[in-house]
Amino acid sequence: MESAINKVVLSGFAGADAEIKTFGNQKLARVNLAINETYRNTAGEEVKKVQWFNLTFWNAKAEIAEAQIKKGTGLTVEGRLQANRYDDKDGKKRYGIDIAVSDLIIRGNEK
Numbered sequence: 001m002e003s004a005i006n007k008v009v010l011s012g013f014a015g016a017d018a019e020i021k022t023f024g025n026q027k028l029a030r031v032n033l034a035i036n037e038t039y040r041n042t043a044g045e046e047v048k049k050v051q052w053f054n055l056t057f058w059n060a061k062a063e064i065a066e067a068q069i070k071k072g073t074g075l076t077v078e079g080r081l082q083a084n085r086y087d088d089k090d091g092k093k094r095y096g097i098d099i100a101v102s103d104l105i106i107r108g109n110e111k
Contacts, residue, residue: 008099010035010053011076018057018065029057029065033075033099054098056082061101074107 012035019030033053041047055077057065069075079101088094 006080009078014073018069027062029062031055056098072109076105077101078103
């Protein structure tokens with residue numbers, strides 16, 4: 001296998017306003033995306049569950065996120081999974097996965 005695919009498409013709602021950070025001349029926006037799921041458990045009861053995903057936007061897309069993404073904004077994003085390793089405030093190694101957004105559709109505040 002010569003090539004691999006790392007592609008994700010998600011549609012949900014922003015859990016909060018975009019959080020902005022600047023690193024020199026680069027801008028980063030972070031947004032938590034909530035996706036509501038409904039299913040039936042083994043007893044036949046309807047269960048509602050929310051899945052949370054961390055989105056990252058860089059530079060021009062970060063500018064768009066900063067200006068337009070507020071809590072409750074409906075979003076459809078396409079991007080790639082990006083694994084991260086960092087040390088927390090206590091010096092413990094932590095791991096996480098973000099979605100590095102390449103394409104974005106803003107559906108507006110649908111809640």
